Amino acid sequence: MARQADRTAQTRAAILEAAKTLFGAQGFAATTMDEIAQASGVAKGAVYHHFAGKERVFEAVFEAVSMEVARQVAAASAEATDVLASMATATRAYFTLCSEGPTGQVMLRDGPAVLGWARWREIDAQHFGGDIAKVLHLAMKQGLVPAQPVEPLARLFLGAVTEAAMACGEAEHPAAAGRAYAEALETLLDGLRARRPAR
Amino acid sequence: MARQADRTAQTRAAILEAAKTLFGAQGFAATTMDEIAQASGVAKGAVYHHFAGKERVFEAVFEAVSMEVARQVAAASAEATDVLASMATATRAYFTLCSEGPTGQVMLRDGPAVLGWARWREIDAQHFGGDIAKVLHLAMKQGLVPAQPVEPLARLFLGAVTEAAMACGEAEHPAAAGRAYAEALETLLDGLRARRPAR
């Protein structure tokens, strides 16, 4: 009984692993279901037995990658002086991770295109995106930032961070670009700080 | 001799017009070259005679739409008190235009997916995107904003505006969402203003 479940999980994992590699390396469009099937060591029919279609395979891969990225970002921003500073760190870790290699391909290039912007944000909001809103909310509670609607502001930041990640991925000197964008991002964050010290 | 050129231009225009309508209504993926050909009143081969492929058709449509949007944005922000305020107005006009209907489909949903983020920004930078950098630069020159690298900051804003446009397009009450995002955007812009010596 557990045998069956194991077997299923194993096959699923193999498909996911192969798909992640292929999607990351070649992108969604350039990867065929036949390739995925072959790379996972199963027949095409088996892939369709586990996933309703190519997009669903991608969605599963995307979710896995999302989770992993959020985990690493959280780890990177664990220690920080105040909440806004932690946001700057997290944000920087996020777009550094996303701007390089397979992760960027899945998270930024293909993500919105394949899943649609809405679903893309929906998933991201469960991992990294949601944290921005939380931190912002906390910052307001602490008086670091003037009280105002959180949602719109959080979305704007998410958009800015995404843009930075894309730009870094495209840049010839990603590291240098990363520094430049991190700085600009901090300028933006600092601008939010309450002007007349509420302290 | 002008006859030939006329004919060519006319056919091209017909294809572009049909493609714009179809891409806007159904999106890039759901539109077939056969449809475009039929709607333009020419054979498929003629479309390929004028454009190297489906993506090139889209690119031409995208450029036309981009230009039109930039024109309307410029018109909307013509009168404004200071440069930052004009940016707020322009920005708002931009994401209002982009968040609705066919324009949004072409500019935001399919644009980056089909052209690739890099090429997408490249084209946009020739129209709307470039203006952000210009305005920011001017604002620094006038002392409204502390001097700092313009490029990264401009990109972040562009990302934020794009995000706002997407969110508005998705929202159930686009008008209300538009107001909320416009306000958040102004908060961000205001945060950039040089702080008063009085504290």
Added chain:
DNA sequence: CGATAAAACTGACTGACGGTCGGTAATTAC
């Protein structure tokens, strides 16, 4: 006006790829 070249245009055809489906093998339940 032909004759010739060049460009615009046609539409049947091809190859690739996502997805289907009838069938087989393995596993579990009774």
Added chain:
DNA sequence: GTAATTACCGACCGTCAGTCAGTTTTATCG
């Protein structure tokens, strides 16, 4: 054991972007 359920197989199908050999239209020149 047998029946039922689930995993898996792979030949086949429909669709669609892109091709190409051939036809029509337009421009050029003697």
